[in-house]
Amino acid sequence: MTSFNLLLLPGDGIGTEIMAEVKRVIDWFGARGVASFEYEHDLVGGSAYDAHGKAVSEATMAKALAADAVIFGAVGGPKWDGVPYDVRPEAALLRLRKDLALFANLRPAICYPALAEASSLKRELVEGLDILIVRELTGGVYFGEPKEIVTLENGQKRAVDTQLYTSPEIERIARVAFELARTRGKRVASAEKRNVMKSGVLWNQIVTRIGKEEYADVALEHVLADNCAMQLVRRPKQYDVIVTDNLFGDILSDVAAMLTGSLGMLPSASLGAPDAATGRRKALYEPVHGSAPDIAGKGIANPIAMIASFGMALRYSFGLVAEADLLDRAIAGVLGKGLRTADIAAAGTSPCSTSQMGDAIIAELD
Ligand code: NAI
Ligand code: MG
Numbered sequence: 001m002t003s004f005n006l007l008l009l010p011g012d013g014i015g016t017e018i019m020a021e022v023k024r025v026i027d028w029f030g031a032r033g034v035a036s037f038e039y040e041h042d043l044v045g046g047s048a049y050d051a052h053g054k055a056v057s058e059a060t061m062a063k064a065l066a067a068d069a070v071i072f073g074a075v076g077g078p079k080w081d082g083v084p085y086d087v088r089p090e091a092a093l094l095r096l097r098k099d100l101a102l103f104a105n106l107r108p109a110i111c112y113p114a115l116a117e118a119s120s121l122k123r124e125l126v127e128g129l130d131i132l133i134v135r136e137l138t139g140g141v142y143f144g145e146p147k148e149i150v151t152l153e154n155g156q157k158r159a160v161d162t163q164l165y166t167s168p169e170i171e172r173i174a175r176v177a178f179e180l181a182r183t184r185g186k187r188v189a190s191a192e193k194r195n196v197m198k199s200g201v202l203w204n205q206i207v208t209r210i211g212k213e214e215y216a217d218v219a220l221e222h223v224l225a226d227n228c229a230m231q232l233v234r235r236p237k238q239y240d241v242i243v244t245d246n247l248f249g250d251i252l253s254d255v256a257a258m259l260t261g262s263l264g265m266l267p268s269a270s271l272g273a274p275d276a277a278t279g280r281r282k283a284l285y286e287p288v289h290g291s292a293p294d295i296a297g298k299g300i301a302n303p304i305a306m307i308a309s310f311g312m313a314l315r316y317s318f319g320l321v322a323e324a325d326l327l328d329r330a331i332a333g334v335l336g337k338g339l340r341t342a343d344i345a346a347a348g349t350s351p352c353s354t355s356q357m358g359d360a361i362i363a364e365l366d
């Protein structure tokens with residue numbers, strides 16, 4: 001039986017509450033004998049800062065580098081608002097992304113039929129929606145140099161950010177998108193701004209070439225990023241996989257998120273390059289939401305984003321696609337039966353707790 005080694009980093013706030021529920025799901029799959037999951041816990045974020053003055057310790061980084069997947073809760077909270085920038089809780093996530101070289105951020109936007117009313121769009125536009133946004137995560141304008149604010153001789157100031165992509169960076173994110181499209185609807189939409197940006201021209205050329213030479217079985221369309229934002233709100237179901245850069249991906253994935261309802265429902269994966277010898281990728285799975293200090297400690301957080309993030313690990317790190325589908329069906333089943341945590345409950349109905357949602361998902365899996 002294949003054995004996978006997980007590092008669980010619950011973090012702060014509701015991170016620990018939702019991690020408790022995902023552990024039960026991991027144990028359920030382990031007990032079913034599909035694979036053996038070994039895991040250990042560690043501190044990250046504010047709780048790590050309190051323990052040893054750093055948001056992530058070197059020992060934790062070593063474990064993360066050795067793990068088959070990192071399952072990450074959420075970090076931060078008002079308690080750490082005053083701590084210096086480079087050791088603040090959020091620095092842990094940036095360090096993990098950088099050291100694990102997690103260049104591909106996957107954000108599915110799936111609209112569960114039972115939650116179509118929670119969308120900001122009309123039911124018919126979103127019911128059955130299943131798109132995957134593949135965002136480049138380690139390059140582009142958030143990291144390109146020069147990046148500075150300078151004072152000019154005349155006293156005015158000038159701020160510079162640099163949108164910078166090399167061909168290998170574009171090639172590898174394009175391949176991730178095409179590979180994923182092969183496992184889904186076999187369509188990729190590549191979003192850039194080739195009309196006004198050189199990086200968009202190069203992006204377009206490289207994605208076109210990779211598509212033609214390596215993925216002729218996948219349909220490729222190019223869309224200008226601003227039009228893509230409009231189309232996501234107008235007719236989102238036209239898309240299967242959208243591949244885009246770091247900046248546009250940040251915005252487009254937030255637009256897509258709101259098509260599906262609550263933050264408490266949205267999982268994500270961040271993947272590195274496949275290891276030359278084993279083919280395994282470094283990977284980190286986490287909910288899109290933060291540590292939700294306003295509801296932390298009350299036992300009312302929605303654990304679905306966290307549990308669905310483990311579902312993505314089953315799918316993308318462990319190759320357990322049938323199991324990932326089973327977990328997705330269990331989540332849809334529980335929602336279909338009307339169970340709701342407070343964030344997705346209709347006004348006037350009585351919501352369930354975090355652990356009741358966990359119980360129901362386990363029962364549905366059974
Ligand atoms: P947030 O995502 O923590 O919360 C926004 C709102 O959504 C809150 O009202 C919260 O109660 C609600 N919410 C979020 N997740 C929920 C869930 N699973 N179930 C039910 N309701 C949920 O974002 P916010 O308030 O801007 O940030 C709070 C802290 O989290 C800050 O310290 C921030 O820096 C940090 N943060 C951490 C992230 C991470 O660890 N990846 C991502 C975003 C924020
Ligand atoms: Mg964002």
